[in-house]
Amino acid sequence: MSDELDEIQAIFFEECTEGLAAAEQGLSAMQTGDISAETIAGVFRAVHSIKGGAGAFGHADLTAFAHRFENVLDEVRGGKIAPTPGVIKVMLSSFDVLADHVETAKGLAPRPNDAAALAALEKVLADKGVVEDGGAPAAAAPAAAPAPVAAAPAEDDFGFMPVAFSLDDFDAPAGPAASVASWTIRFKPSRAALANASEPMLLIRELETLGATVESVDVSDVPPLRDLDPEDAYFTWLLSMPGDVPRNDIDDCFDFVAPDSLIEITRNEVEAPAPAFEPIPAPSLDLEPPAEDLIPFVPVTASIEDLTAQVQQVVADLAATPMTPTPAPVMPTESAAPKQANEASQTIRVDLSKLDLLLNLVGELVIRNSILADRLSPADRQRVELPELARLTRQIQDNVMSLRAQPIKQAFSRVPRMLRDLSVETGKQIELETVGETTEVDKGVIEKIGDPLTHMIRNAADHGLESTEERIAAGKSPVGTIKLSAEQKGARIFVRVQDNGRGINRERVKAKAIEKGIISADAVLSNEEIDQLICAPGFSTAETISNISGRGVGMDVVRSNVEALGGRVEIHSVPGEGTTFTMILPLTLAILDGMIVRLASQRFVLPLAHVLETVQPEPGQVKRTSPDTEVIDMRGEYVPVKRTTEIFGLNDDRLIEDSLVVIVESEHGKVGLVVDTIDDRREVVIKSLDQNLHPIRGLGGATILGDGSIALILDIEALVASANRYTPKGLAA
Amino acid sequence: MTTTTETASDCKIVTFTLGKQTFGIDMGALIEIREWDEPTPLPNVPRFIKGVSNLRGNVIPVVGLAERLGWEPSAIHARSCILVVSIGGKQAGFLVDEVNDIVGITRSDIQPAPEVETIEASVIDGLVRITTRAKDGTRDENGTMVLLLDLEALSLTKHLDMAA
Structure with a gap:
């Protein structure tokens, strides 16, 4: 259970990071003059959802600070405080403190000193108070206005106490306002609430700290004992809550409740709109890496079915990850703010290692596909199914690659x-x-x-x-x-x-x-x-x-x-x-546009970005400058020539006139690499050698070619550096 | 590949031969056993690294274990195998002459290997005697001595760091 909680908390911190980014973006926009209601509401929502999550996980300092910050934002949003440059500056510095508080909650930093920021926020709120006093107090709370607006100033006034750090202090009901009609809350958690780590008991306790009392519990849904699943939730609670508790605070308690739970919050027989909830994503399942299985004597082919199954498994896993709509809960009582839920794109949170596994498997699928094509008879190869399969596989590969783009x-x-x-x-x-x-x-x-x-x-x-x-x-x-x-x-x-x-x-x-x-x-x-x-x-x-x-x-x-x-x-x-x-x-570290060259029957990849041109040397074009250095005359420019075969210890008895010279360039200069033939030009997936071995000088990695064999990727920088700076004794020098 | 039914075995090892010697590695480190397939040679690496091979999309180094341990290089034949193992999160393939069996042993039966004066730390973790089945199915009561390999000491990264 605590592991699950940790995972959910990790998700909360991820959301904090996103929330902070959104808030900062909004504040920066405000700083440059964009003080539209939408922008301000965006910042408010971000801070609000950080507060909500922090409360649920018991980060009191973070909650308290976010709450104060939110108060000011709420007033700005409500038009009661004008977002002057001075106010925005206070909000920016408060934002920095909020970010520090998040770090503290993560356990990465000591608790920040937020006294100055709190004082600045209070001052902003207090100045607003003066403005309101000077204006028409009656207009601030028109009779028809929803109760929370009327209740908010009282809460804020209470929040000015400089010693108050706990949320509870803010939420303690202000006595004199108690004449407002009380709330009735009907709460029926979804059957699977417990499986979603949403414990009704904790929620009811939280409501009780706001002053709620449980009026009755409806147990009519509890099935006979033989059908009872002890891990399902069956009860329906009816609670009453003092009327002076702001609706927002009640809603906050339900922030992390499973979406299909029944929640009715009513006052004076007026049906309030149901609040929007953030579902809690279920903890992601760790995919067993297939390499861990003991598979004695894996045949070279015949594994295409396995691969397809594995890809299906990973894709299904990805799809199974619950959706997390990004916007924070929309405040139902805010009639002025339009519903913004549709502005956020639908996103899914996926563990990066799952994507990498998928990428690897799809890459293999492509390779197996071409092996299969090679083994089929020419007549079968002409059929439409095989090219279709190849095209689809390529498309999957492209899509998986794009998933990694951010x-x-x-x-x-x-x-x-x-x-x-x-x-x-x-x-x-x-x-x-x-x-x-x-x-x-x-x-x-x-x-x-x-x-x-x-x-x-x-x-x-x-x-x-x-x-x-x-x-x-x-x-x-x-x-x-x-x-x-x-x-x-x-x-x-x-x-x-x-x-x-x-x-x-x-x-x-x-x-x-x-x-x-x-x-x-x-x-x-x-x-x-x-x-x-x-x-x-x-x-x-x-x-x-x-x-x-x-x-x-x-x-x-x-x-x-x-x-x-x-x-x-x-x-x-x-x-x-x-x-x-x-x-x-x-653009990516995973894909390289490469030229496939052949050297003494072994294939290598040259990064195309470094290739300037390719020449077939005329007799006399390559001249020796010392027993083991050569240059090639490129239209009057002498470029050092490097026999790649020497570096790799391959046999080379070919005449240079029968070879090709690929002129490559790096920041260290140009060099001509002698190769036997050029096979192809294609995008290759880079597999790093140090993942299982050690970086090797002269190699930028390896790649797996269409037939499943490995080609080494040459590191041009290292080759050119060794050609221009040192005697060409090979890279081992 | 049957497991001996000795009582109180608390550790499983995979046994294989290099020349006339029988070796064992911890079963937990084994990922799979593959047929020999000529790997792609690498430049600037110690001679015992035969090259790299494609293991389902992963590029893994293939090590001539006999050379690594200082013996004559293995000749490739029909029963040559690559043991793919995981050492400290990194994968490597070891070329061996033949894979024999999976046996259970008791840790307390492992005897220390004799001290040898070599430059690097010993890669032999210890010695253990196992009973093996003879060709006719009867048990060889004398048993065979197995040299248990210390995979950590065989880690390629460690060795290459020293070479570099």
């Missing part, structure tokens, strides 16, 4: 918070502009660009942008801008961090590089080369080492991280106008 927004989401902190630390005014957040990238890429992105943003804020005084002196706007953008170009993703700061001081960078011994004193470098020095290991130009960046590891880490992903970093700087760092990344 909007890059996830990686961008932590930037605004970071910049707010940086702005406080550096005293600089920074404005963030984001473009292309919806660009979709493979989940693996998103996970790995977080760190480089953090470094780039910090670098831009700390080194790129000038101080406010400097900016004014230079005749620029006092507010510095950092533009974060993402766009897809072909199979690559461009992520840019652009500042409008002072640009790279090339004189200083060069002097520093000489001082640090990175370049020699008489080196003649182009502007671009000087800019690249920023990424050299151990380089830092900051005069004082700040705690933001300037430890001299930042940009070096950026470059190595990005290169590890198969990408590169470009720097463009204009003195006085700013600097742009561009990360150019592959």
Whole structure:
């Protein structure tokens, strides 16, 4: 049971993360002037559902803070507090504290000091109170208005007590208001409530803490003993609740009740609309990896049926994962807010390992499919069924790949918070502009660009942008801008961090590089080369080492991280106008556009992105420059030639005129690779070697070809580096 | 492949031969037994790594176990097998001459292997005697000595780290 609870809690934390992202997005939109009711309601809903979940899991501090925050948001939503820039600023800082509280609830951080944020929130609420007093108090609670509106101020007034941290304190009924008609609650949990970890007892206790009393219990649905399932719920409870308890608070208790439960909350014989509920997703079942089964002597073919069954199993599993509609519960008593349920897309939460398993199995299916095609007689191969099967399998593969794609927004989401902190630390005014957040990238890429992105943003804020005084002196706007953008170009993703700061001081960078011994004193470098020095290991130009960046590891880490992903970093700087760092990344880490080449009967894959051209050498075009180095004359340019066969210890007695030379390029320069033939060009699924072995120099991984055999993927960067920098003794050197 | 019915066995091992020696590994680490299939050779790896093979979409290294243990390389023949094992979450295939049996042993019967002076830690976990069935079905009362392998010590990552 506690494991299940942990799993549900993990889902809650995931929802918190989503909620925080939504709230932040909304607040940022408000900051830029979008104060539409929809935006404000979105922020309110996000904070509200965090509060609801936190209450259910007993995170009192988080609940209490979220509750206060929600109070202010509620007033803003109701139009009682105008969302002035000052108010939005308070909400943004409160949001940061809320995010810290979530971290605390996860057990990742000590409890944040929220006194300042609470005080600021109180002040906002209190100022509103003054406004209301000055206005018409009667108008604030018209007779026809639903009771919660009337009840809310009382609750809020009570909430001003600075010592009150527990939700219970807020919800204790305010005595004098008790003349309001009481609530009647009829609650019949769904039969499967207990299986969904929704324990009616806990819920009734929660209602009782609000002041409810159980009037009667209807046991007429309890079947005879022989039919009774002790794990099913049969009772119907009738409770009464004092009328001054806000409807929202009652609804909150039912936030996590199974959807098919019967819940009726009535007052004065007026039927209230049924609230919307969030179903609790059942804990996901762990799929037994098929590789764990002991299958002695697996035949090479004949497993296609097994695979199909396994794929079906995984797909069925995915479908069985319960739907989680993203929007928070819609407040039924809010007549002003239109129902927003349809604005959110229907989503499913799936364990990533399940997707990877599915991807693996589908990949195998494709391979088995082509093996089958090879074994059939030509007449059978012409039939329509086989190409149809192949097409369908390919489609499944494409779809599974697309499942892993996520909007890059996830990686961008932590930037605004970071910049707010940086702005406080550096005293600089920074404005963030984001473009292309919806660009979709493979989940693996998103996970790995977080760190480089953090470094780039910090670098831009700390080194790129000038101080406010400097900016004014230079005749620029006092507010510095950092533009974060993402766009897809072909199979690559461009992520840019652009500042409008002072640009790279090339004189200083060069002097520093000489001082640090990175370049020699008489080196003649182009502007671009000087800019690249920023990424050299151990380089830092900051005069004082700040705690933001300037430890001299930042940009070096950026470059190595990005290169590890198969990408590169470009720097463009204009003195006085700013600097742009561009990360150019592959769209996915799992698929590579490759050229299949043959070398001494073994097949290899060359990443097509690195291939410039292919030539069949004329006699005399390849010249020897030393006993073991050769160059090829490419229209006057001498490109080093590398006998790939030597590196791999394969026999090569072929004349170079009978071979092909593939000219490849990496940032270390060009090199010509000698291959026997070119077989094909196709997209291959990258299987990393270090999953079961160890990274091997010169290899970027392996892939499984159509016939089930393995082809090794060459790592061009390593091959070119070894050709241009070292004597070609092979990669083992 | 019948299991001996000795009482009080608390551990199952898979036995196989390399040359004339009988070895055993913990049954729990075994994923499957495959027919020999020539793997794709890799560059820049120790000689005992024969290459990589495709195990249902996973690329796994294939190790010549005899070479790894310092004996003559196994000759490939009709009964050559690959034992696919899981070592610390990583999978690897071991080329062996023949798979014999699955037997139950008692942990307390395992005797320590004699200390040998080698550069690396011993990959032999211990020695154990098992009774085997002779070709005619009768029990060989003298039994056979089985060398139990320490899979952790055979971990490829560990070894390659040292080589690199």
